[in-house]
Amino acid sequence: MKNFVEIIQSSINDTLGSWIYLLPEISLAFIFILMIIADLFWAKRIKNLVAIIAVSGLFIVFLEVIDQFILIPPQGVVLFSAMIKLSTAAIWYKVLITISGLLVLLFSLRDFQLRNTEKGGSEYYSLVLVVTLGLNFMVMAQNLLMIYLSIEFVSVCSYILAAYLTGNKRSEESGMKYALFGAVASAVMLYGMSLLYGFTGTLDITNQAFYNGLASINLMSASVALLLTLAGLFFKISAFPMQVWVPDVYEGAPTPITAFLSVAPKVAGIALLITFIRAVNSGGSPSGSVFLASTENLLAALAIITMTIGNFSALWQTNVKRLMAYSAIGHSGFILMGVAAYSMTGQKAILFFLFVYALANIGAFLVIGYFSNVFHSEELEDYKGMGMKYPLVSVAMVIFLVSLTGLPPTAGFVGKFFIFSAAIEAYMLGGNVLLLIMVVFGVVNTVVSLFYYFKIPLNLYLRKAKTEISLDKGNLLFSVIIIVLALFTLFLGVFPNKLIGLINF
Amino acid sequence: MTITQSLFYFLAFVAIFSSLLVVTAKNPIHSVLYLILTFFTLTGEYILLNAQFIGIVNIIVYAGAIMVLFLFVIMLLNLNVESEPQKTNLMKFIGIITGGIGLVVLTAALKSTDPSNTVVIQEVDMGLVKNLGQVLFKEFLLPFEIVSILFLSAMVGAVLLARKETK
Amino acid sequence: MLLLEQLPVNYAPVAFQFFVAVGFVVVTMLATHLIGPKRKTSDKLTPFESGVEVQGNARHPMSVKYFLVAILFVLFDVEVIFMYPWAVNFRELGILGMLEMFTFMIFLLLGFIYIIKKGALNWE
Numbered sequence: 001m002k003n004f005v006e007i008i009q010s011s012i013n014d015t016l017g018s019w020i021y022l023l024p025e026i027s028l029a030f031i032f033i034l035m036i037i038a039d040l041f042w043a044k045r046i047k048n049l050v051a052i053i054a055v056s057g058l059f060i061v062f063l064e065v066i067d068q069f070i071l072i073p074p075q076g077v078v079l080f081s082a083m084i085k086l087s088t089a090a091i092w093y094k095v096l097i098t099i100s101g102l103l104v105l106l107f108s109l110r111d112f113q114l115r116n117t118e119k120g121g122s123e124y125y126s127l128v129l130v131v132t133l134g135l136n137f138m139v140m141a142q143n144l145l146m147i148y149l150s151i152e153f154v155s156v157c158s159y160i161l162a163a164y165l166t167g168n169k170r171s172e173e174s175g176m177k178y179a180l181f182g183a184v185a186s187a188v189m190l191y192g193m194s195l196l197y198g199f200t201g202t203l204d205i206t207n208q209a210f211y212n213g214l215a216s217i218n219l220m221s222a223s224v225a226l227l228l229t230l231a232g233l234f235f236k237i238s239a240f241p242m243q244v245w246v247p248d249v250y251e252g253a254p255t256p257i258t259a260f261l262s263v264a265p266k267v268a269g270i271a272l273l274i275t276f277i278r279a280v281n282s283g284g285s286p287s288g289s290v291f292l293a294s295t296e297n298l299l300a301a302l303a304i305i306t307m308t309i310g311n312f313s314a315l316w317q318t319n320v321k322r323l324m325a326y327s328a329i330g331h332s333g334f335i336l337m338g339v340a341a342y343s344m345t346g347q348k349a350i351l352f353f354l355f356v357y358a359l360a361n362i363g364a365f366l367v368i369g370y371f372s373n374v375f376h377s378e379e380l381e382d383y384k385g386m387g388m389k390y391p392l393v394s395v396a397m398v399i400f401l402v403s404l405t406g407l408p409p410t411a412g413f414v415g416k417f418f419i420f421s422a423a424i425e426a427y428m429l430g431g432n433v434l435l436l437i438m439v440v441f442g443v444v445n446t447v448v449s450l451f452y453y454f455k456i457p458l459n460l461y462l463r464k465a466k467t468e469i470s471l472d473k474g475n476l477l478f479s480v481i482i483i484v485l486a487l488f489t490l491f492l493g494v495f496p497n498k499l500i501g502l503i504n505f
Numbered sequence: 506m507t508i509t510q511s512l513f514y515f516l517a518f519v520a521i522f523s524s525l526l527v528v529t530a531k532n533p534i535h536s537v538l539y540l541i542l543t544f545f546t547l548t549g550e551y552i553l554l555n556a557q558f559i560g561i562v563n564i565i566v567y568a569g570a571i572m573v574l575f576l577f578v579i580m581l582l583n584l585n586v587e588s589e590p591q592k593t594n595l596m597k598f599i600g601i602i603t604g605g606i607g608l609v610v611l612t613a614a615l616k617s618t619d620p621s622n623t624v625v626i627q628e629v630d631m632g633l634v635k636n637l638g639q640v641l642f643k644e645f646l647l648p649f650e651i652v653s654i655l656f657l658s659a660m661v662g663a664v665l666l667a668r669k670e671t672k
Numbered sequence: 673m674l675l676l677e678q679l680p681v682n683y684a685p686v687a688f689q690f691f692v693a694v695g696f697v698v699v700t701m702l703a704t705h706l707i708g709p710k711r712k713t714s715d716k717l718t719p720f721e722s723g724v725e726v727q728g729n730a731r732h733p734m735s736v737k738y739f740l741v742a743i744l745f746v747l748f749d750v751e752v753i754f755m756y757p758w759a760v761n762f763r764e765l766g767i768l769g770m771l772e773m774f775t776f777m778i779f780l781l782l783g784f785i786y787i788i789k790k791g792a793l794n795w796e
Contacts, residue, residue, distance in 0.1 A: 552683055648773060656750070
């Protein structure tokens with residue numbers, strides 16, 4: 001009996017002690033409540049109140065996330081009966097997610113479409129905050145239930161955000177398609193998870209029983225269960241074969257949301273994928289996991305297919321948002337290269353690459369938003385001759401595109417370089433030829449991407465505008481953010497060690 | 506064959522048969538009715554597994570509430586016109602091939618699992634409401650609280666998308 | 673304290689009652705159908721609309737309002753489901769369980785206030 005009391009006591013202590021590590025998440029939940037109350041009761045009196053709460057609140061959360069670096073021990077802490085694990089890597093991903101959330105909020109403040117939607121903006125800002133909350137849980141999750149719940153959390157809010165411009169056919173179509181594809185993906189994932197639970201008897205993927213249970217059964221059955229589960233994650237990071245939704249959803253969604261969807265869920269999805277792969281590959285005999293070879297092959301093959309599909313489809317696009325959507329698929333392929341390399345260097349390379357990708361991608365979408373505020377179009381045709389009229393923004397756009405292609409002196413070059421070297425290192429260690437083929441494909445795809453990225457500067461600078469119409473002045477807030485992001489991209493390209501030196505886990 | 510086993514096979518047969526009818530039925534309302542039948546058989550399966558709580562929840566939420574939603578969606582659509590696009594034979598063929606491959610892979614994978622290796626439920630009473638509550642409010646506290654935030658945001662979203670703006 | 677062992681076998685009376693109930697409905701329906709006299713005229717086969725001539729088609733797309741009410745009902749329905757396990761364990765969980773449930777309820781109460789204030793349930 002005494003023992004029982006002790007167990008209860010310790011479990012209560014575990015629960016109570018866990019909360020202090022969740023400060024950013026609890027703050028997010030509180031800010032969410034505050035925003036809804038503000039929207040209901042005070043929004044009429046004070047203009048933009050909800051947006052102000054959102055931006056300042058998310059900034060406080062950002063500081064709290066940074067603060068967590070000091071709070072936790074180096075090996076990380078396991079919280080809530082092994083539901084989530086807060087590690088240094090997870091904090092880095094959270095930093096990245098919060099930064100992109102902040103940028104997107106600032107982006108949305110001045111977006112033409114969002115400002116003129118009949119629904120008003122209050123729900124929009126609260127939903128962006130809630131997505132951030134879900135993404136935070138996603139990067140920390142290490143229990144199948146928690147994984148499913150956080151993915152579903154992010155999905156439900158993203159569907160609503162994608163369809164936010166009600167009355168706009170494109171946006172509605174985008175939300176609908178996203179919801180339908182997402183539902184299928186999560187159903188498949190749930191089936192896989194139920195099989196995993198059936199095989200192992202545990203939901204905690206870091207539990208030794210999880211690995212043992214999978215390793216003891218027939219390899220094919222285990223692989224099918226794992227593949228089905230991974231399908232849900234592949235949907236989130238838009239990797240082959242779950243990438244079909246990307247172009248339509250990205251094109252129809254409000255531009256700030258497209259920017260957000262192309263970065264934040266991908267970051268969280270990659271973090272979760274790494275947790276998952278690590279759980280499957282760890283444990284077992286000293287000779288390594290029985291799944292090591294097959295996961296490596298699978299991820300390498302998917303990386304090759306994903307980036308090839310993304311980059312080659314982008315070649316024929318005439319809509320800039322659609323072009324960026326295919327480019328986002330291509331980038332998922334590059335990130336998967338890093339995951340396939342599965343090593344500590346690989347993980348650092350992925351984090352750096354994601355940082356750089358987030359900066360450049362959000363920056364590029366900001367420019368798209370800037371231009372669509374000015375002339376209400378996202379067609380490549382209409383970009384003709386704009387380079388001279390909006391010189392600063394256009395130069396920034398070129399910097400972002402160079403970074404996305406991966407050419408020096410921008411940060412994109414360093415990011416790709418790290419990913420390639422991690423893959424080559426893994427090839428040297430393991431001798432898997434597929435990894436080498438993957439690197440070759442990566443180089444070829446980088447060259448291919450040059451062709452379609454080049455189309456944008458080509459139209460901006462080298463082609464003449466069709467008509468001479470007087471255009472509005474661009475937005476100042478946008479220009480400032482765009483220039484800051486461009487400078488950061490250049491800075492990290494020249495001094496990558498400033499960031500890499502900080503990343504250690 | 507014990508009575509439990511024969512009940513299981515009976516319910517499983519009805520479940521599969523009625524879910525096939527859900528897909529093949531011409532009238533969408535009939536599809537919904539077959540779906541309800543499927544849910545009832547699944548509830549039977551849950552009870553056979555001694556998971557009474559989830560069985561009852563399945564009836565209340567799925568067969569009750571969610572089916573009403575399905576019916577509403579069907580009513581929202583205009584059923585007067587035969588507007589449903591017919592798939593071409595090529596599409597049907599591709600669908601059958603891919604579905605068939607999926608079925609073969611899944612069956613092969615699950616069949617090759619040695620049944621002696623599957624996890625046996627340790628406690629028979631695991632699915633009872635009382636035991637579920639014990640776990641839900643201790644071990645699974647965090648997901649439980651997150652669900653409430655998820656509900657709130659889903660409510661906000663539903664109201665947002667369906668409300669007509671009066672200006 | 674030991675829980676009384678509850679097994680599917682204990683559900684036999686429930687199943688029995690279920691079958692009796694369903695069986696009664698089926699039997700009565702079949703019986704009235706078979707025994708009753710049938711006189712089919714064109715007037716008798718039209719839908720009954722209180723003696724008024726049938727007008728138009730019954731299949732009109734309906735307002736999305738119904739759907740909104742239904743979807744909100746589902747959300748609250750699922751919420752109530754979570755209360756059963758709590759209520760059954762009310763004593764064992766003690767004050768901590770109460771706090772946990774209250775946090776849960778606060779969010780849903782806020783959702784309810786949101787729905788009312790936004791006028792989602794107003795018909796006009």
